[in-house]
Amino acid sequence: MLEIKNLHCELEDDSEVKILKGLSLTINPGEVHAIMGPNGSGKSTLSYVLSGRDGYAVTDGSATLEGADLLAMEPEERAAAGLFLAFQYPVEIPGVGNMTFLRTAVNAQRKARGEEELSAGDFLKIIRAKAKELQIDADMLKRPVNVGFSGGEKKRNEILQMAMLEPKMCILDETDSGLDVDAMKLVSDGVNALRDAGRSFLVITHYQRLLNPIKPDVVHIMSEGRIIKTGGPELALEVEENGYADLLAEAAA
Amino acid sequence: MMPRAKLKAQKVEAAEALLGALTLPTGGAWITKARTAAAARVASMGLPSKRDEYWRYTDPRRLTAPAAEAAKLHAADDEAPLFDGFDRLKLVFVDGVFDAQASDTLALSGVEICTLADAARTDLHWARDLFGALEARGQAPVERSLASLNTAHATQGLLIRVTATPPKPIALVYRRSEAAADAMVHHVIRVESGAEATLLENGPMAARFNQVTEIEIAASATLHPIRAQGRDHDRAGITHLFAKLGARAQQKSFNLSANGALIRNEAVIWLDGAEGSAHIAGATVGDGAFHHDDTVFVTHGAPRCESRQVFKKVLRRGAVGVFQGKILVDQIAQLTDGYQISQSLLLDEDAQFLAKPELEIYADDVKCSHGSTSGEIDQNQLFYLRARGVPEDRAKMLLVLAFLAEALEEIADPAYADDLRARLESWFKRRS
Numbered sequence: 029m030l031e032i033k034n035l036h037c038e039l040e041d042d043s044e045v046k047i048l049k050g051l052s053l054t055i056n057p058g059e060v061h062a063i064m065g066p067n068g069s070g071k072s073t074l075s076y077v078l079s080g081r082d083g084y085a086v087t088d089g090s091a092t093l094e095g096a097d098l099l100a101m102e103p104e105e106r107a108a109a110g111l112f113l114a115f116q117y118p119v120e121i122p123g124v125g126n127m128t129f130l131r132t133a134v135n136a137q138r139k140a141r142g143e144e145e146l147s148a149g150d151f152l153k154i155i156r157a158k159a160k161e162l163q164i165d166a167d168m169l170k171r172p173v174n175v176g177f178s179g180g181e182k183k184r185n186e187i188l189q190m191a192m193l194e195p196k197m198c199i200l201d202e203t204d205s206g207l208d209v210d211a212m213k214l215v216s217d218g219v220n221a222l223r224d225a226g227r228s229f230l231v232i233t234h235y236q237r238l239l240n241p242i243k244p245d246v247v248h249i250m251s252e253g254r255i256i257k258t259g260g261p262e263l264a265l266e267v268e269e270n271g272y273a274d275l276l277a278e279a280a281a
Numbered sequence: 282m283m284p285r286a287k288l289k290a291q292k293v294e295a296a297e298a299l300l301g302a303l304t305l306p307t308g309g310a311w312i313t314k315a316r317t318a319a320a321a322r323v324a325s326m327g328l329p330s331k332r333d334e335y336w337r338y339t340d341p342r343r344l345t346a347p348a349a350e351a352a353k354l355h356a357a358d359d360e361a362p363l364f365d366g367f368d369r370l371k372l373v374f375v376d377g378v379f380d381a382q383a384s385d386t387l388a389l390s391g392v393e394i395c396t397l398a399d400a401a402r403t404d405l406h407w408a409r410d411l412f413g414a415l416e417a418r419g420q421a422p423v424e425r426s427l428a429s430l431n432t433a434h435a436t437q438g439l440l441i442r443v444t445a446t447p448p449k450p451i452a453l454v455y456r457r458s459e460a461a462a463d464a465m466v467h468h469v470i471r472v473e474s475g476a477e478a479t480l481l482e483n484g485p486m487a488a489r490f491n492q493v494t495e496i497e498i499a500a501s502a503t504l505h506p507i508r509a510q511g512r513d514h515d516r517a518g519i520t521h522l523f524a525k526l527g528a529r530a531q532q533k534s535f536n537l538s539a540n541g542a543l544i545r546n547e548a549v550i551w552l553d554g555a556e557g558s559a560h561i562a563g564a565t566v567g568d569g570a571f572h573h574d575d576t577v578f579v580t581h582g583a584p585r586c587e588s589r590q591v592f593k594k595v596l597r598r599g600a601v602g603v604f605q606g607k608i609l610v611d612q613i614a615q616l617t618d619g620y621q622i623s624q625s626l627l628l629d630e631d632a633q634f635l636a637k638p639e640l641e642i643y644a645d646d647v648k649c650s651h652g653s654t655s656g657e658i659d660q661n662q663l664f665y666l667r668a669r670g671v672p673e674d675r676a677k678m679l680l681v682l683a684f685l686a687e688a689l690e691e692i693a694d695p696a697y698a699d700d701l702r703a704r705l706e707s708w709f710k711r712r713s
Binding site: 079080081082102103104106107108113115118119120121122123124128129132133134136137140172189193 | 660661662664665666667668669670671672673675676679680682683684685686687
């Protein structure tokens with residue numbers, strides 16, 4: 029599904045700042061991978077480079093989604109190709125209704141893929157059902173995108189977008205940050221409901237706690253812009269227990 | 282800096298030259314009196330000059346020149362005329378001249394309407410207490426001599442008295458025919474106590490136009506004027522709205538301007554009775570050779586009134602937006618609630634926004650706030666939309682419409698706002 033090879037990137041405005049330094053990663057269809065790592069290891073940058081945010085220059089390596097060169101695409105083309113990033117800090121957009129935003133996004137992607145656009149009625153039916161599962165009420169759908177939403181509401185709104193857009197490759201960037209226990213359950217239930225053989229996930233997180241309800245197939249430890257260790261779910265438990273220090277020392281040795 | 286006396290002499294000289302070339306229209310006693318007084322005001326004030334503080338950001342020369350410059354006629358065959366879908370009393374002007382044949386009959390329940398031309402022939406008319414009177418009052422503290430020029434020489438316009446709430450809006454449609462027509466239109470509207478009406482205006486009016494609308498909204502009456510100024514690029518014009526609101530009277534006015542080489546819209550509002558409410562809003566979109574000026578003066582002359590000014594401008598490729606907005610709170614106007622915001626979204630580095638917000642407050646228990654900002658499209662918001670699959674052009678349009686939304690929300694009836702929003706959307710689509 030997602031194949032990243034030897035990815036190098038630096039800040040566009042400051043080529044002295046190298047962030048990714050030869051990152052490689054392969055995620056097969058249906059797999060859930062987690063990336064853990066200390067602050068500043070480049071986890072969020074990886075999500076931005078994959079989704080096409082300005083400000084980063086890729087100097088070497090490649091990233092493909094089902095064989096297509098992600099790095100050559102505009103952000104909207106990546107989205108239409110099936111990539112989805114759940115933002116660590118979902119953006120507030122005053123003046124644009126949540127519903128309008130989602131309908132525009134869903135139909136833009138369908139159009140880009142040559143599919144028929146959803147009618148207003150069909151869209152409404154689908155979004156109401158999915159919003160209900162995430163306990164997002166009608167009022168939140170009507171309000172401007174993320175404006176006045178609590179931290180938990182913003183993250184649930186991200187998952188709702190994911191559910192509506194039905195991407196193939198979902199990247200969750202610290203989706204657990206700022207969530208209380210109840211919101212965590214809603215979010216992880218929402219993610220688990222989307223798991224299937226044709227959809228893959230990359231879960232970026234600091235903590236083990238999100239990896240209990242969302243059980244990953246593979247866990248990677250990232251440091252200094254590279255994957256330094258890969259293992260099963262037990263690797264996450266090890267981090268929770270002992271912190272990163274041992275792993276970092278091991279990698280340095 | 283030119284000495285004040287010399288500037289004044291030049292302005293007066295320019296006014297005398299202009300007035301000398303014009304002949305005061307003939308009419309009944311009441312209107313002749315109003316016109317003569319207005320001509321005298323023009324002669325004593327002189328014509329506006331770029332050196333006037335009030336005209337610092339907008340050069341009035343095209344408005345004061347002896348003749349109108351030609352403006353290419355714009356045939357908007359790519360969209361239906363605005364407000365066409367609404368049941369309305371449609372009254373058509375062509376190059377600023379009332380066209381009875383193209384218009385509906387001047388009859389609507391709850392409303393008395395006659396043309397200025399017809400009223401001018403009568404010896405006595407209800408409008409005599411208002412015609413030129415609100416305009417004259419609006420000459421202090423800032424002079425607006427082009428409005429007086431209009432009172433003196435306009436022969437076209439409508440006198441509308443709303444006595445009860447009419448079943449549909451009164452819609453004035455301004456069409457063009459001649460490339461270099463010079464229009465002067467003067468409307469007077471009085472909304473009687475308790476009545477409520479909507480006034481729709483749309484169209485480019487003329488190659489050059491000077492419009493005055495004098496409005497009196499009596500106690501507990503409501504008038505919502507909604508205007509869109511057409512799409513013709515080369516035209517130049519000035520409009521003046523003078524509105525006087527009685528106790529508990531309400532007004533929500535909105536103006537949409539797209540294109541136009543030089544447009545200045547002045548609004549002078551007096552809240553004369555307690556608990557009146559006046560909202561003045563505008564959305565402006567300019568691309569290229571475009572200069573748009575909103576000049577607003579709201580006077581709180583009675584206690585417990587509310588006023589809101591909301592102006593939004595989207596500008597690119599050298600387009601210039603101007604906002605001069607003032608809230609004046611008299612000593613008697615305790616518990617005033619005044620708000621003013623003017624914002625521009627500059628789509629590139631060539632666009633320009635000039636703002637002069639002012640507050641002058643003489644009462645001690647009031648709530649007044651004002652703000653003015655200039656910004657560009659938020660890159661985080663743009664990326665968020667694109668990351669969800671919305672193409673860049675469409676994402677930008679959504680953000681631009683979101684920026685303008687606050688002004689459109691001031692429109693009392695959302696059905697009109699929807700129609701205007703669709704126009705704005707088409708305007709951006711044609712440019713992406």
